[in-house]
Amino acid sequence: MDWGKRHFPGADVTHTWSGEDYQATNLMPFFGKLPRGGGKIYFATGYNKWGMSNSIAASLAISAEILGGQLPWADTLHHRKTSPAGAAAAISLNADVAKTLADSWAKLRTAKPDTNNTVPDEGSGTILRHDRKPVAVSTVNGKTCRLSAVCTHLGGIVSWNDAEKTWDCPLHGSRFAADGQVLQGPTTKDLPAAQ
Numbered sequence: 420m421d422w423g424k425r426h427f428p429g430a431d432v433t434h435t436w437s438g439e440d441y442q443a444t445n446l447m448p449f450f451g452k453l454p455r456g457g458g459k460i461y462f463a464t465g466y467n468k469w470g471m472s473n474s475i476a477a478s479l480a481i482s483a484e485i486l487g488g489q490l491p492w493a494d495t496l497h498h499r500k501t502s503p504a505g506a507a508a509a510i511s512l513n514a515d516v517a518k519t520l521a522d523s524w525a526k527l528r529t530a531k532p533d534t535n536n537t538v539p540d541e542g543s544g545t546i547l548r549h550d551r552k553p554v555a556v557s558t559v560n561g562k563t564c565r566l567s568a569v570c571t572h573l574g575g576i577v578s579w580n581d582a583e584k585t586w587d588c589p590l591h592g593s594r595f596a597a598d599g600q601v602l603q604g605p606t607t608k609d610l611p612a613a614q
Contacts, residue, residue: 546578568586
């Protein structure tokens, strides 16, 4: 938005766009039969912002597999093995997730105590502490919500996303609406009300 304000002074922002896309550790898209899907569920992911072309390639390869055909170029992507470098990258990423989890819980010591009357400014959210429990408090469209700040996926502490007005988990990207409803997985459970 800053770029737009600099280049188009006086213009009002009416719409915004954001996107998230997964990237495999070996930087290659992944598609085919879903593991543990009984051979009946196909998926495609890991486009790393190349979804316009790679989704078409994945759909062609999946269609060919379902119909009994073969696309030789697809074998390179479809039946690949994870390289030692890819495995090392996955281990490193998971170590980063563990560090982020520990750091986010450690930061709670410095979080302000929840006095049960904190009302953030419109469009804002903050993490407070109620006893030892992290509380996510936000105000959106005049409604203040008090939720558990612990992601229902693997227990990361969510943080407020000013641009999207959402609670986002730094561990694996789960996102929740201001009222706690799941917007994006991997979590499947809403953030509960603060206790």
